[in-house]
Amino acid sequence: MAYEDQYQQSLLLKYDTLLFDVDDTLYPLSTGFSKECAKNIEEYMVQKLGIPENKASQLNQELYKSYGTSMAGLKAIGYDFDNDEYHSFVHGRLPYEKLKPDHVLRSLLLSLPVRKVIFSNADKAHVAKTLSKLGLEDCFERIICFETLNPSGKTSTSFDDKNELQLGSEMLEISDHSCQSDIGSILPKTPIVCKPFENAFEQAFKLANINPQRTIFFDDSIRNIQTGKQMGLRTVLVGKSNRISGADYVLDSIHNMKEALPELWEANSKKSETTKYIASVSIETSVTA
Numbered sequence: 001m002a003y004e005d006q007y008q009q010s011l012l013l014k015y016d017t018l019l020f021d022v023d024d025t026l027y028p029l030s031t032g033f034s035k036e037c038a039k040n041i042e043e044y045m046v047q048k049l050g051i052p053e054n055k056a057s058q059l060n061q062e063l064y065k066s067y068g069t070s071m072a073g074l075k076a077i078g079y080d081f082d083n084d085e086y087h088s089f090v091h092g093r094l095p096y097e098k099l100k101p102d103h104v105l106r107s108l109l110l111s112l113p114v115r116k117v118i119f120s121n122a123d124k125a126h127v128a129k130t131l132s133k134l135g136l137e138d139c140f141e142r143i144i145c146f147e148t149l150n151p152s153g154k155t156s157t158s159f160d161d162k163n164e165l166q167l168g169s170e171m172l173e174i175s176d177h178s179c180q181s182d183i184g185s186i187l188p189k190t191p192i193v194c195k196p197f198e199n200a201f202e203q204a205f206k207l208a209n210i211n212p213q214r215t216i217f218f219d220d221s222i223r224n225i226q227t228g229k230q231m232g233l234r235t236v237l238v239g240k241s242n243r244i245s246g247a248d249y250v251l252d253s254i255h256n257m258k259e260a261l262p263e264l265w266e267a268n269s270k271k272s273e274t275t276k277y278i279a280s281v282s283i284e285t286s287v288t289a
């Protein structure tokens with residue numbers, strides 16, 4: 001009996017935190033926000049940084065792929081600009097009216113007595129506005145976002161290093177190297193702390209007192225999910241339908257989280273449900289409905 005109680009207790013405590021990305025995770029890709037965002041970034045690159053219009057799109061894609069965010073990539077290759085101005089240009093002009101209150105997701109989140117934390121590369125204003133539009137502003141205990149990971153005054157690019165200077169002066173040549181699989185290794189480091197880099201996860205764990213072994217991480221980015229897995233998190237790739245290495249679960253929509261992870265609700269409900277939970281806990285599920 002003592003063993004049963006002990007085992008039951010360990011199951012109840014298996015996960016104590018849910019960690020969520022925001023964009024294209026808490027709302028679907030079909031809102032078109034990603035496209036709008038890319039358009040705004042490219043306009044910023046052309047209008048504010050003087051990058052030729054015919055190079056902006058490709059460079060933006062390459063930087064996003066290599067650095068996790070376009071901003072991190074632009075800073076890494078030598079552009080210096082004000083973070084707040086960039087964010088207000090890129091996010092401040094998004095059509096937020098397209099985001100509607102998501103009662104289904106809200107009910108799902110509130111029905112789960114497990115701590116929920118936001119972990120986003122986006123700036124505070126964008127995260128707050130997005131959560132508010134989705135009607136989820138009171139569903140999370142803590143928000144880790146750009147400003148949390150990059151406290152003001154610490155992201156200004158310094159070009160004391162000769163290699164960085166050289167690469168900075170040849171920044172547009174990056175496009176010519178994009179087909180190389182080792183592009184990441186020839187690019188300079190970014191001063192920005194963001195997913196998918198390990199230091200962003202380490203900071204988030206420290207700031208929010210997260211034990212990765214007891215945390216489930218939801219994100220739409222394959223690279224973020226893969227780093228998350230390496231960092232010890234249980235991972236859920238959202239908005240996709242194909243299994244990938246590094247993802248413990250794959251969901252078409254965040255709305256399917258209860259179908260894929262019923263144990264979360266069961267473990268937090270009546271103890272009589274525990275047996276059912278034991279039977280399902282080790283099954284890795286791909287929900288594509």
Ligand SMILES: [Mg+2]
Binds near residue numbers: 022025221
């Ligand atoms: Mg995302």
